[in-house]
Amino acid sequence: MGNEITSALRPALVLTILFALLLGLAYPLALTGIGQVVFPAQANGSLLRDGNKLVGSALIGQTFASDRYFQGRPSAAGKGYDGLASSGSNLGPSAQALVDRIKPDIAKARSQGATGALPADLVTASASGLDPDISPASAQLQVARVARARGLPEAQLRALVIAATQYPLLGFLGEERVNVLALNRQLDRIGANTVK
Amino acid sequence: MTVQGWILIAVFVGILLALTKPMGVWLHALFEGRRTPLHLVLGPVERGFYKLSGIDPAAEQGWRKYAVHMLIFNTVLLLFTYAILRLQGVLPFNPLGFPGLSQHLAFNTAISFTTNTNWQSYSGESTMSNLSQMMALTIHNFMSAATGIALAFALFRGFARRSSATIGNFWADMTRVTLYLLLPISVVYAVFLIANGVPQTLAGSVDVTTLEGVKQTLALGPVASQEAIKMIGTNGGGFFNANSAHPFENPNALTNLVQMLSIFVVGFGLTWCFGKAVGNTRQGWAILAAMLILFLAGTTIAYSQEAIGNPVLHHLGIAGGNMEGKEVRFGIAASSLFAVVTTDASCGAVNAMHDSFTALGGLIPLFNIQLGEVVVGGVGAGIYGFLLFAILAVFVAGLMVGRTPEYVGKKIEGREVKLAVLAIAILPLVILGFAAISSVVAPGLAGPLNKGPHGFSEILYAFTSAVGNNGSAFAGLTANTPYYDAMLGIAMWLGRFFVIVPMLAVAGSLAAKKYVPETAGSFPTTGGLWVGLLVGTILILGGLTFLPSLALGPIADHLAMIGGHLS
Numbered sequence: 127m128g129n130e131i132t133s134a135l136r137p138a139l140v141l142t143i144l145f146a147l148l149l150g151l152a153y154p155l156a157l158t159g160i161g162q163v164v165f166p167a168q169a170n171g172s173l174l175r176d177g178n179k180l181v182g183s184a185l186i187g188q189t190f191a192s193d194r195y196f197q198g199r200p201s202a203a204g205k206g207y208d209g210l211a212s213s214g215s216n217l218g219p220s221a222q223a224l225v226d227r228i229k230p231d232i233a234k235a236r237s238q239g240a241t242g243a244l245p246a247d248l249v250t251a252s253a254s255g256l257d258p259d260i261s262p263a264s265a266q267l268q269v270a271r272v273a274r275a276r277g278l279p280e281a282q283l284r285a286l287v288i289a290a291t292q293y294p295l296l297g298f299l300g301e302e303r304v305n306v307l308a309l310n311r312q313l314d315r316i317g318a319n320t321v322k
Numbered sequence: 323m324t325v326q327g328w329i330l331i332a333v334f335v336g337i338l339l340a341l342t343k344p345m346g347v348w349l350h351a352l353f354e355g356r357r358t359p360l361h362l363v364l365g366p367v368e369r370g371f372y373k374l375s376g377i378d379p380a381a382e383q384g385w386r387k388y389a390v391h392m393l394i395f396n397t398v399l400l401l402f403t404y405a406i407l408r409l410q411g412v413l414p415f416n417p418l419g420f421p422g423l424s425q426h427l428a429f430n431t432a433i434s435f436t437t438n439t440n441w442q443s444y445s446g447e448s449t450m451s452n453l454s455q456m457m458a459l460t461i462h463n464f465m466s467a468a469t470g471i472a473l474a475f476a477l478f479r480g481f482a483r484r485s486s487a488t489i490g491n492f493w494a495d496m497t498r499v500t501l502y503l504l505l506p507i508s509v510v511y512a513v514f515l516i517a518n519g520v521p522q523t524l525a526g527s528v529d530v531t532t533l534e535g536v537k538q539t540l541a542l543g544p545v546a547s548q549e550a551i552k553m554i555g556t557n558g559g560g561f562f563n564a565n566s567a568h569p570f571e572n573p574n575a576l577t578n579l580v581q582m583l584s585i586f587v588v589g590f591g592l593t594w595c596f597g598k599a600v601g602n603t604r605q606g607w608a609i610l611a612a613m614l615i616l617f618l619a620g621t622t623i624a625y626s627q628e629a630i631g632n633p634v635l636h637h638l639g640i641a642g643g644n645m646e647g648k649e650v651r652f653g654i655a656a657s658s659l660f661a662v663v664t665t666d667a668s669c670g671a672v673n674a675m676h677d678s679f680t681a682l683g684g685l686i687p688l689f690n691i692q693l694g695e696v697v698v699g700g701v702g703a704g705i706y707g708f709l710l711f712a713i714l715a716v717f718v719a720g721l722m723v724g725r726t727p728e729y730v731g732k733k734i735e736g737r738e739v740k741l742a743v744l745a746i747a748i749l750p751l752v753i754l755g756f757a758a759i760s761s762v763v764a765p766g767l768a769g770p771l772n773k774g775p776h777g778f779s780e781i782l783y784a785f786t787s788a789v790g791n792n793g794s795a796f797a798g799l800t801a802n803t804p805y806y807d808a809m810l811g812i813a814m815w816l817g818r819f820f821v822i823v824p825m826l827a828v829a830g831s832l833a834a835k836k837y838v839p840e841t842a843g844s845f846p847t848t849g850g851l852w853v854g855l856l857v858g859t860i861l862i863l864g865g866l867t868f869l870p871s872l873a874l875g876p877i878a879d880h881l882a883m884i885g886g887h888l889s
Contacts, residue, residue: 130387134394137493140375142398145500148367149464150457153505154522154547157512161522161546164513169522171542171570173530180530183540185519185569188532195533199650203564209540210447210527212564214647214675216798218776219632219684220879222888224646232638243641246631250646253567253657253674259650298329300575301653310533 174307182307187258190310193275196260196268198306199247200231203255215251227251238271259303262291278316286312323629327655330579331621334659335614337583338590342610345587346594346603352498353475353595355379364501371497379497382488385830388476389823391492392469396436396819399465404432406458416451417526423449430807435462437818438470438700440552440559440670440793441810443802447541447562452524459559460548464508467555468499470702473822474592477706478599480829481730484837489829503588504555511550511584519573520546545570553584556700558670558793566660566673567649578656578673585669589698592705600730604848609708612856616697617666620686625658627683633884647678658683665690668700670793677772677780677796681880684796685872688783691790693864694749700791706825710742712847713828715859719845728844731837738828745824749789750867752816756785756809757871765805771798774889775882779875784810789817 161169172184182188189207190197204211217224231249245263265287273280290309294300351358361368372379383391406413407428411421423431427443434441435458444450450459472495479489516522521542530538545561549571552559566572566581590610597606631643643654652660657674664671665687676687690697696708712729717739720727727734760766760781769784770777776796783796788810795801801810846852882889 130390131394134391137375137377137391138395138398141371141395141493141497142402144371144374145465146402146457146461149500149505150461153508154456154460154544157509157516157547158522158524158544160513161516165516168519169516169546170525171521171523171528171540172519172573173528180528182530182532182538183569185573186538186540187569188534188538189536190534192534207538209538211445212447212541212562212568213445214564214567214678214797216675216677216771216796217646218677218772218779218798218879219644219646219680220634220774220776220883220888221772223772225634225638225888228635228638228640232640243639246635246640246642246645247650249640250635250644250648253647253649253672254562254564254569256564256569257649257651258569261650294326295575298326298333299579300651300656303650307533314533 174311181311184305184308185258186256188307190306193271195310195313196265196272196306198260199257200227200249200251201255202251207256209256212254212256214253214255235267238268240267258305258307260306262287262302262304265304265309272313276313282316286316323626324655327625327629330655331659334579334582338586341587342590342594345591346598346606348503349471349588349591349595350598352502353478353599355494355498358502360502360506368497368501372493375493377493379491379494381491383491384488385476385826385833388489388492389826392473392822393819395492395496396469399462400432400436403435403458403462404428407431407454410451410454413451413453415453415456415524417524418451420449420451426804426807427802430811433811433814434793435459435557435559436466437791437814438466438555438557438668438703439788439791439814439818440557441788441795441814442559442793443807443810445563446560452526452543455548455561456544460551463548463551463555463557463559464500464504465496467504467551467557467701468496470700471499471503471588471592472496472702473826474702474706476826477709477829478596480832481732482599482601483833485835486833489826489833504551507554508547508550511554512546514580515546515549515577518577519570520549520577521570522546542570552671553581553669554588556585556589556667556669558664560671566671567675572673575651575656578652578660581671581673582660582663585663585667585671586698588701589667589704592702596705602730602848605730608848608853609705609712609856612853612860613697613708615853615857616693616860617662620662620666620690620697621659624662624683624686625655627680628654628658630680632680634886634888637886644678644680644683647675649673661687662690664794665792666695666697666699668695668703668790668792670787672794675797676783676794677798681876681883684779685876687794688779688786688876689865689868689872691786691792692749692753692868693860694746695790695792696860696864703791707821710745710825710828711860711863712856713738713742714746714863715855716845716847718859719855723845725843728838729847731839732832732835733838737831741824741828741831745821746863748816748820752789752813753782753785754868754871756813757782760785760809765803768803769799769801769806771800775875775878776889779879782871782875785813788813791818
């Protein structure tokens with residue numbers, strides 16, 4: 127037994143160092159090199175620019191409080207869409223706290239004219255708290271509010287939502303969804319072209 | 323449930339079945355130590371590593387030596403990681419200036435990654451420097467996975483060899499699996515992930531100004547390189563707190579499919595490799611069939627429950643399935659499937675929050691881990707766990723027909739059965755014991771976020787996940803406390819190595835036995851009867867033990883949910 131332990135020490139120590147250099151340093155640094163050279167946009171966070179200003183990431187949702195914008199899902203990441211604190215709510219299915227959180231969101235949707243059963247994603251918190259998407263139904267529910275706030279015809283916004291809808295890859299991979307930030311940037315472009 | 327959802331599940335299984343043999347053939351080459359095309363490039367690295375560390379890859383080891391060397395290597399790795407985590411504040415590659423981890427968090431995390439659990443008591447983006455992510459954590463993602471596959475090889479040799487005193491060389495098995503399997507796949511995989519939007523940079527974060535003019539700071543880092551091995555090595559420790567639900571870890575439905583496939587693919591291949599090793603690939607397919615039955619049953623229940631949704635929310639006027647804790651781009655089907663896959667295997671990555679699943683939808687991930695993660699299972703750990711159940715299954719069959727049981731040409735006798743029971747019994751002992759203690763002591767009761775039965779489920783899930791070396795969580799539990807960090811750390815260590823040592827003893831005992839040719843009286847271990855017996859043994863031995871605890875947690879929660887009794 128003693129001999130078995132001592133005979134293991136050298137390979138254990140040396141291999142720890144060698145593998146640390148290979149897997150802990152060479153591997154991630156080589157990949158960083160490849161990523162920065164071949165896919166610089168993706169490797170740095172798929173950032174979106176308005177001129178010189180960084181306005182967000184194509185993959186990460188952000189908070190929209192104004193009626194002039196389509197709004198994303200409730201977020202449990204920090205105070206909402208905190209890019210340093212991704213998290214779901216972790217509330218269980220029979221939690222009083224879940225119902226208490228959802229009720230005001232439902233009331234808000236109803237006050238803006240939503241009728242019938244509400245799409246589930248509209249009032250539930252996402253897993254990451256950074257979900258960039260909402261369902262097309264959740265986007266359509268917000269059209270009336272945004273149109274009123276911007277003084278734009280509803281039909282134009284409905285068309286905008288349909289144009290912004292992404293469909294499942296090959297018909298089965300993923301869900302129909304609308305990237306809220308992309309939709310709102312489209313919206314701002316229309317706003318810029320119309321006389322207020 | 324939708325047709326689209328079932329197409330996803332069918333395509334998922336179809337791709338895996340197509341990959342089983344190619345992966346198995348590759349694994350078998352490594353099992354036998356044969357040359358592969360990759361030796362042209364990596365052969366010098368392998369030989370250099372042996373030379374510098376004084377290893378003779380051809381020197382065979384008995385089971386005791388194999389076990390001791392494996393344990394020493396894992397202990398050295400553990401101390402290495404503990405040191406980096408404690409010292410991260412003064413080490414380089416720390417763009418956000420994070421301090422060193424507390425003693426209890428470093429203890430918990432070092433064990434967690436050494437044991438292939440990847441339980442995370444911390445939130446990655448606000449705790450770990452890039453050096454810690456790369457050097458302290460990523461290295462374990464490789465080493466713990468390679469250790470698991472090496473151990474499976476050792477057990478395969480126990481069945482395959484005749485009258486042999488040895489079961490291989492740990493260092494050679496572990497090094498070959500790392501260099502010729504895990505590393506090359508990870509490189510290609512990581513490039514694929516980067517192309518799809520997973521960041522790979524040494525920057526710590528980037529500031530953006532949202533359309534409404536608010537500053538938003540996005541955490542970045544070398545994510546893709548860690549993500550790749552996190553999945554293929556069934557580790558599951560995310561770069562970010564939200565794990566594979568975070569858009570930077572899992573940006574779209576295609577990366578999600580590939581992530582699910584990569585959790586299972588090595589495990590599928592190992593079943594074929596086992597069959598080949600013992601001289602009859604049908605033995606491997608029979609094991610895979612039993613695994614698939616349990617997998618599809620779990621998937622059907624979890625998917626249907628999540629698709630039905632939460633009646634509490636339906637009463638409030640919300641339509642459809644349960645979207646709390648799920649991402650829109652994945653939806654119900656891909657989230658449910660991911661949850662089943664990650665807990666059938668001992669991966670523990672999540673793309674949805676299991677804590678917010680419906681009560682029965684969340685029971686399935688919990689139950690999957692309690693079965694011992696032998697439904698495909700973690701790389702290596704799944705198949706050696708499964709073979710322990712197979713030993714018990716032939717023992718039960720032997721009792722029924724009154725013959726000494728045999729399995730793939732080896733007589734199964736008292737010693738093997740006792741050791742197999744010992745290895746399997748550690749799961750319920752530690753899970754139920756530790757969960758019971760934590761349900762009565764104050765620091766244990768301080769943990770759960772949710773009240774009522776769901777709070778108990780959070781505690782039960784934590785210890786199940788730790789002992790099963792899974793790493794997923796009902797994440798509402800506040801686990802980064804001295805109590806939980808210590809208890810879960812101990813649970814992870816017991817769950818890993820107190821299974822491995824008896825398992826290696828079985829390997830040694832089997833290797834020493836003579837080959838028993840199959841006769842007309844042998845119980846066939848390839849047909850439907852055998853598959854049924856395997857499924858039954860796993861469900862009864864693995865599952866029944868936990869039913870009372872499930873009644874107190876998820877089942878009580880379900881009754882509360884459908885009755886509208888909120889807590």
